[in-house]
Amino acid sequence: MILVGMPGCGKSTAGRQLARQLGWSFVDSDAEIEHEIGGSIRVFFEREGEERFRDIEQRAIERLSAPGRSVLATGGGAVLREANRAAMKRPGNHVVYLRATPEDLSRRLRHDTHRPLLQVGDPLRRLRDLFRQRDPLYREVADFVIDTGRTSVPTLVNLLSMQLELAGLSR
Template sequence: MTIVLVGMPGCGKSTAGRQLARQMGWSFADSDAEIERQIGCSIRSFFDRQGEERFREIEQEVVERLARPSQLVLATGGGAVLRPANRRALAQPGNHVVYLRATPEDLARRLRHDTHRPLLQGGDPLRRLRDLFRQRDPLYREVASFVLDTGRTSVPTLVNLLHMQLEMAGLNAKPGGPQPGA
């Protein structure tokens, strides 16, 4: 089984995912970090040189590879759900997709000093986050097994909420407990 975390940029996918994987004794992967390893530069630089469409093609290849069911917690890039092929790969049998939902206002507060996310550079970041949220929220919900509102939740609280949701889904994901498929 793979636990897939989806949501807007800055919602906590990578931070919470890394801690969840550590507590479960599973592997962790961040699709954006894997893409950067593959392309040999930052996503922002790649966006500037090659454009979003080429980035999405590479992202699709990486998501397809990483989303195969295994004992993995996978944090996806915020736009990974834009392509139908990615949504199918993420929501395939054996995967549990968690949508970490945060409001555009909370995200703007968290990301106010971020200079690495190409879609949030320049102009009005809050307006851009609102536009992205309107576009992506239905897609996150389409693939999600369940939704967790992150709001102003701390990372430890978020990880505990993830554990509780996985337990309620019939998965024994308690820290230190027997793991799914064991």
């Protein structure tokens, strides 16, 4: 299962718990990238730029999105490149878009200092701009859409588990 969605929508938190519940492996593409670059994405982003980061992200998504009994939490911008969307849509993969409004995300991320694209004067405006750009791409790649809104993590994990069960993939 591959989880896509805006920064702060719950991909890593819910994905980790879902994988534990299912006995599957969990992979966070951003954590893998940070391991590869030997530091934080934020610092790399500032030093090397977004394009260079997206190149590394593309290689990571290609490698990590192989079908199997795993949950992959992708970075919020992973859908921006066509190659990433194609890798996610490989036969055997199931992509879930965890959808949250910019307003809900703003509440969740108001104290976050690690997401480079949100280190701006008006983070809500930035989230709205990112949402307008990315929502159609998330929908394009998704097999399922789950609104996270103000959903608790346990409820979100149950919703994801039910989607897997409905798709015949949970066992």
